[in-house]
Amino acid sequence: MIKFVILGFLMHKELTGYDIKQIMIHSTSNFMNASFGSIYPALDRLEKDGLITATKIIEKGKYKKVYAIHETGKEVFIQWLEEPMDFMKSYEDILAKIFFYGHLPKEKAIRHIEHLIEDIHKKIENLEKLETKIKDIADRFEISTLYFGIDHLKFVVGWYGRFLNDLKKI
Amino acid sequence: MIKFVILGFLMHKELTGYDIKQIMIHSTSNFMNASFGSIYPALDRLEKDGLITATKIIEKGKYKKVYAIHETGKEVFIQWLEEPMDFMKSYEDILAKIFFYGHLPKEKAIRHIEHLIEDIHKKIENLEKLETKIKDIADRFEISTLYFGIDHLKFVVGWYGRFLNDLKKI
DNA sequence: TAGCGCATGTAATATGTTACATGATTTC
DNA sequence: GAAATCATGTAACATATTACATGCGCTA
Numbered sequence: 001m002i003k004f005v006i007l008g009f010l011m012h013k014e015l016t017g018y019d020i021k022q023i024m025i026h027s028t029s030n031f032m033n034a035s036f037g038s039i040y041p042a043l044d045r046l047e048k049d050g051l052i053t054a055t056k057i058i059e060k061g062k063y064k065k066v067y068a069i070h071e072t073g074k075e076v077f078i079q080w081l082e083e084p085m086d087f088m089k090s091y092e093d094i095l096a097k098i099f100f101y102g103h104l105p106k107e108k109a110i111r112h113i114e115h116l117i118e119d120i121h122k123k124i125e126n127l128e129k130l131e132t133k134i135k136d137i138a139d140r141f142e143i144s145t146l147y148f149g150i151d152h153l154k155f156v157v158g159w160y161g162r163f164l165n166d167l168k169k170i
Numbered sequence: 171m172i173k174f175v176i177l178g179f180l181m182h183k184e185l186t187g188y189d190i191k192q193i194m195i196h197s198t199s200n201f202m203n204a205s206f207g208s209i210y211p212a213l214d215r216l217e218k219d220g221l222i223t224a225t226k227i228i229e230k231g232k233y234k235k236v237y238a239i240h241e242t243g244k245e246v247f248i249q250w251l252e253e254p255m256d257f258m259k260s261y262e263d264i265l266a267k268i269f270f271y272g273h274l275p276k277e278k279a280i281r282h283i284e285h286l287i288e289d290i291h292k293k294i295e296n297l298e299k300l301e302t303k304i305k306d307i308a309d310r311f312e313i314s315t316l317y318f319g320i321d322h323l324k325f326v327v328g329w330y331g332r333f334l335n336d337l338k339k340i
Numbered sequence: 341t342a343g344c345g346c347a348t349g350t351a352a353t354a355t356g357t358t359a360c361a362t363g364a365t366t367t368c
Numbered sequence: 369g370a371a372a373t374c375a376t377g378t379a380a381c382a383t384a385t386t387a388c389a390t391g392c393g394c395t396a
Binding site: 026027028029030031090091095098099100101102109127130133134138139140141142144145146148149151152155156159163170 | 196197198199200201260261265268269270271272297300303304308309310311312314315316318319321322325326329333340
Binding site for chain 2: 346347348349350351
C-alpha cells in the first residue's frame with residue numbers, strides 16, 4: 001500500500017524520502033506511518049518500475065534525491081484509486097484511498113463509498129447471524145469481541161454515511 | 171500474535187490445526203482469521219519451543235496431530251495476557267487480548283482496560299492538536315481521514331468505557 | 341464416481357519493522 | 369562543541385498470505 005501513498009504525495013510535488021516521512025507524520029500518521037526502512041526501498045522499487053524518477057542534487061551541502069512522478073506513475077495511482085474498496089482489508093486501506101479521493105471525479109467517489117456501505121451492511125448481517133449461533137457457548141469476553149465487531153462496523157458505516165451525505169451536498 | 175491465540179484456544183482443550191481454523195471462523199474471524207499457511211507453521215514453532223506437544227493419532231482412518239498445551243505454554247500465554255495493551259498496534263491486537271481476558275483475575279482486566287482508555291484519550295488530544303495545525307492546508311478528503319481517526323478513537327474509547335462499567339458491575 | 345469436507349503441509353511471495361551505519365548542517 | 373535535525377541506506381527479522389500438493393472418508 002505504501003507505494004500508492006507515495007505516488008499520491010508525488011501527485012502534488014517533487015519530494016525526497018525524508019519529505020515523505022515528514023508528510024506522513026503530519027497527515028496520514030493516523031492510518032499510515034511507514035518507517036524509512038520501507039519508504040526508501042519502496043522509492044527504489046517505484047523508480048525501477050519506471051513510475052517515478054530520481055534527481056540527485058546537493059542543497060546546502062546535503063546530498064538529496066528528489067523524486068518526481070511520471071505519467072505512468074499517475075496512471076497506476078489513479079487505477080489503484082478507482083479499484084473498489086475492500087473493507088475486509090483493514091480500515092487503514094480504506095482511509096488511504098479516501099485520503100486521495102480528491103483526485104477522483106466526485107460521482108465516482110460517491111459510487112465507491114455507496115458500494116462500501118452496502119458491503120459493510122452485509123458483513124454486519126453475517127456477524128449478527130454468528131452472534132445468535134455462539135452466544136450460548138461463548139464467555140462474556142469472547143462474546144464481547146463479537147459485539148465490538150458489530151458495533152464497530154455500525155460506527156464505521158454510520159460515519160461513511162454521513163461523509164457521503166456531506167459529499168453529495170457540496 | 172497468532173501463536174498466543176493458538177495457546178489461548180489450547181487452554182480449553184486439545185485441538186488439531188484444522189480444529190483451530192474452524193474455531194477461528196466461528197469466534198475470532200471478526201478480528202483474526204489466520205490461514206492454514208500460518209497456523210501449521212505456528213504450531214510447529216510452538217512445539218519446537220516446548221510450549222505444546224503433538225500426539226499423532228489415526229481417527230476414522232484419518233491421520234491427525236492433536237496438540238496439547240504445556241505448563242510453560244500456559245505461563246507464556248498468561249504473561250502475554252498480562253502485558254499492558256498497546257492500542258497503537260491495531261485494534262485487532264486489543265480484541266485478541268480481551269477475547270481471552272476471562273483467564274485473568276477481574277481486577278487485572280479492569281486495570282488494563284482503564285490504562286488503555288487513558289492512553290487513547292491522550293492520543294485523541296494529539297490528533298486534535300494535529301487537526302488545528304493542518305485544517306487550513308488539507309483538502310476535504312485529507313482532513314476527513316483525520317476526523318475519521320478522531321471519531322473512531324472516540325467510538326473505541328466509549329465502547330471500552332461501557333464495557334468496563336459492565337465488567338465492574340458484575 | 342464426483343465432489344465435498346476433513347486434514348496436513350510447503351514454497352513463493354508480500355510487506356513491513358527495528359536496528360544499525362553513515363555523515364552533513366543547524367541550533368543552542 | 370554537543371545535540372538535534374536533515375538525509376540516505378542496508379541487513380536481519382517478523383509476520384503473514386496465496387497457491388499448490390497430497391490424500392482419506394463420506395455422501396448423493
